[in-house]
C-alpha cells in the first residue's frame with residue numbers, strides 16, 4: 488500500500504481502521520469517526536442554517552469564517568465521542584470539492600495540518616461520492632448499482648460498476664433539484680432552506696395545478712428544473728395580477744408532484760435499462776418525504792433493492808466522507824500535502 492512520504496503510519500492488517508472524516512464544503516461544519524468504513528463512532532454536525540437564513544441563502548464569506556471558528560472544537564468533540572485520540576486515527580478523509588472554495592479550504596487546511604503534524608495518511612474525497620457512500624453506513628453495496636443524487640448543487644443519475652467507479656448517466660442541465668426547491672420556496676416567502684418547508688406543505692395541499700413535466704428528448708437521463716420553476720413563478724404572478732391568491736400548499740404539492748414524477752420515472756427507467764442490483768438515494772433532497780414514499784412504492788412493485796439513508800445521513804455530514812474515504816484507503820489512493828480545494832471537482 489502506497490502511503491504518503493511524510494506519513495509514518497502503517498496500518499496493520501486485521502486491526503480496526505479508524506477514518507476521521509472532515510466536511511466543510513457548504514454551511515455545515517462536520518467531523519466524524521467511522522470504524523472499518525461502516526460503523527459510525529461519532530458524527531458531529533454544526534449547521535450554520537440559522538445564520539444564513541436571514542440572508543435567504545448561504546453567504547460564502549460567513550460560511551468560511553464560521554468553519555474556521557468551529558472546526559477545532561468540533562474535531563475534539565468527534566474524537567471525544569468516539570473515545571479516541573488522533574494517535575488512534577488510521578487516515579484523515581476530507582472533502583476537497585465540489586463546494587464553496589473558501590469553505591472547502593478550511594476543511595482541507597485542517598486535514599493537511601493534522602495529517603502532517605501527526606504523520607497520518609491523507610485522503611481527498613469528492614462530496615457527491617460522500618453522499619452516495621452514506622448508503623454504505625446503512626447496507627452493503629451490491630454492484631452494479633444506480634444512485635439518484637439530489638442535493639442543493641447536484642441532480643445526477645450515477646452508475647457504479649464497482650467501488651470508487653462513477654459513471655454519470657444523466658444530470659441537470661440547469662438548476663439542481665434542491666436549488667429549484669429553495670427558489671420556489673422563496674417565491675412563496677418560505678424561509679431558507681426551502682426544501683423541507685415545501686415538503687411539509689406538499690402533504691397538506693392538493694396537486695391541483697398542472698405544472699409541466701420536463702422529460703427532455705426520448706431516452707435522455709438528463710434533468711431540467713428551470714422551466715418548472717418559471718412555471719411556478721408565472722402562476723403566482725398571474726394569480727396576483729388577477730387579484731387572486733393561490734393556496735401555497737397546493738402550489739407546493741403541485742410543484743413537488745412534478746419534481747418527484749420526473750425523478751422517479753427516469754430513475755426506474757435507468758434501473759431497468761442498466762439491470763442494476765441496487766438503487767441508492769443520496770443528497771439533501773433525499774430527505775424529501777414525497778420522493779422517499781414514491782421510490783419505496785415503485786421499488787416494492789418492481790422488486791428493486793432500494794437503500795435510503797436516515798435523514799441525519801442525507802444532509803451534509805462527515806460520516807459519509809469517512810465512509811467514502813475508507814474505499815480509497817483500501818485501494819491505497821492517498822493524497823499528498825499539495826491537496827487543494829477544487830470548487831468544480833468532477834465526479835467521474
Ligand code: KG4
Nearest residue numbers: 638639640665680682771772774775802803
Ligand atoms: O446535500 P445538501 O445538504 O447540500 C448540498 O450538497 O447541496 O442539500 C441541501 C438541499 C437544499 O436545497 C435543501 O432545500 C434540500 O437539500 N432539502 C430538501 C429537503 N431537505 C433538504 N428538499 C426537499 N425536501 C426536503 N425534505
Ligand code: ZN
Nearest residue numbers: 618638771803
Ligand atoms: Zn451535500
